[in-house]
Amino acid sequence: MQPAATNHVPQSPPEVVLRMVSDFRYLAGAREMVAGTAKRFGFSHDSSSHLALAVDEALCNVIRHGYKQAPGNPIWVKIWPLEDDGQLGPGLCIVIEDEAEQIDPSAIQGRDLDDIRPGGLGVHIIRQVVDEAQYAAREEAGMRLTLVKRTNGPSAQRTRELTNRCAENTSCDGLPPSADASADHDRRTGA
């Protein structure tokens, strides 16, 4: 079940493989694993929480929409570390795979946020809190979601804007602030 080659999924075997069944009660453990791992790989507390949120929302969608809440169906969460690319820092690639009914990946869209109603927010949230979110049908069966997030990528910048916690000269992710990050901070503070 090696993911299809993309620009970001390493060709090496995943360093973590979590196999779980379609039961909402396992989501808390899955997101704690992801958040704890992200912190150890250099993400800030808030970025780690947002990455865990993306995985949580994705798993929720698999169980709710893919498996129609039928229990006992398999889901895999696979993690690869990503080396520093020299611009956006190191990161994590997380692939979520299932054996649920296949759908057209282009049909998976967040809803119009101007329509104020409960539900339908998960995909929008996922796309906001990671740098890349790519859905694909697996060759064998089911769907695959590939998530990429880097410690100084666009989504980490958004997290900083949203949580507004960066000190002036310190990146939230413990990295030297990029020019973009500094400019962003200046815009926020009016400095």
Next chain:
Amino acid sequence: MSVHEGPAQDPENRMDIRSHDQKTIVLSVSGEVDIVRSPDLQTSLQDAIGKVPGKGSVIVDLSGVSYMDSSGVATLVRGLQLSRKKDVGLVLCSLQDRVRSIFEIARLDTVFPIAETFDEAVEAAASV
């Protein structure tokens, strides 16, 4: 005779309803609000809104909530819709940054009255 034990009480995941004054009910939520706990939040919100006297308000104190996913946000949207139907005010307060960020991502931070502190929420509730 066997003794039946109910679900374990989790002190970190609580929902408490209390009266603040004659017109204000406070729902204090703590812990993680995910898809497993959202039904409890829905029930508590309905209870709180049902206890409010006419033209009163519910303050949802989220200071103890460390995590919320879209199902928690959706539950609060349902609560807001119910409160409007019942002509009851609903004010959220004391959101931790990472919880507030979800409302901003969903662009719901301008839909809900959100107060920084409990005292500000009481003021906002009085003016609803």
